[in-house]
Amino acid sequence: MENLSEDVIENSTVNCTIDHRIHQVLSPVVYILVFVVGLPANCLSLYYAYLQVKVKNELGIYLCNLTVADLLYIFSLPFWLQYVLQHDNWTYNELLCKICGILLYENIYISVGFLCCISIDRYLAVVHPFRFYQCRTMKAAVVVSIVIWTKEILTCCLVFKHGEVSKDLESHVVCFEHYPIKTWEHNINYYRFAAGFIFPFSLLLFSYYGILRVVRKSHGTQKKKKIQIKRLVSSTIVIFLVCFGPYHILLLVRSLFEKNCEFAATIFNIYHFSLLLTTFNCVADPVLYCFCSESTYQDFAKIGDTCLRCLRCTQIETKESYQLNTPETFRKIKKQAEQQPELLNKTHVVHEMEETSINTFPKGKEI
Incomplete structure (x- = not known):
């Protein structure tokens, strides 16, 4: 292990005496759980996202990026685990501290960004199936993905230009922990709260409200699928x-009220508990968007049948999965509407698009 040089931290000292017991008690359990469950779950989710890309479904682009952001953070968890087990003493160099911190924040805000992209894409597919079709192409998805990654990387470069390691009163080198909060962090936290939480949450509410309104009015959508969509939409908002x-609420509270060590010590445990909740996003994403899909259940049944067939050397009949619809389906419906307007009125087309949009919820992460 490469130790930090004294000149890096000699002018950066944490003056507060904080009880870090939550790091030794709760954090290791969460990190191990998320790593053990999240790594295989996200690898499987990445495979399903790849299947979407393979059939030219633009949602696969967003899903791949979302899963990659989760995996990058999961790979940093062993370093954070060692950090908390050593009583918050960072034994690596400052560059690795910055990289791990960047992966933490990238996971939060890139995940938020692509969740918004997925919700907007579904909204346009269901509510405006023809009007904004050009916004739902593979090329558009790639451009949007590049913009999101570039924005977040540039933001991190601006935010993390300060020294991110400090020395506490017990001579432990702490990583990404400043108590009380630094002056330069206030405006950054206000930006995170507004652009990283309030604005994306508003987009999610707007998109899913529009989807639910159209699905509720649709007479061509099966009741079972309506219930499934409502369940997934509400689950997405809750998660x-x-x-x-x-x-983000505690970020705002710290920026507004944290002026001294006493307040920092009071809010320390609940703030770090909220930070641990963001880690569960790595598990919640694949569980919600992958394993709640009916078609995914059938895929797992096929995988299980294949394994049994290998073990028993017998032919086991598997259930047929729903056929995966692609954007080509939208073009066929649109062409039919243009050629036969008297046979296919607008209401019928919209209902057809609703059905297609519902069935094109990805096998990876839905809505």
């Missing part, structure tokens, strides 16, 4: 609030 809400 967004649980994983990201407490952390």
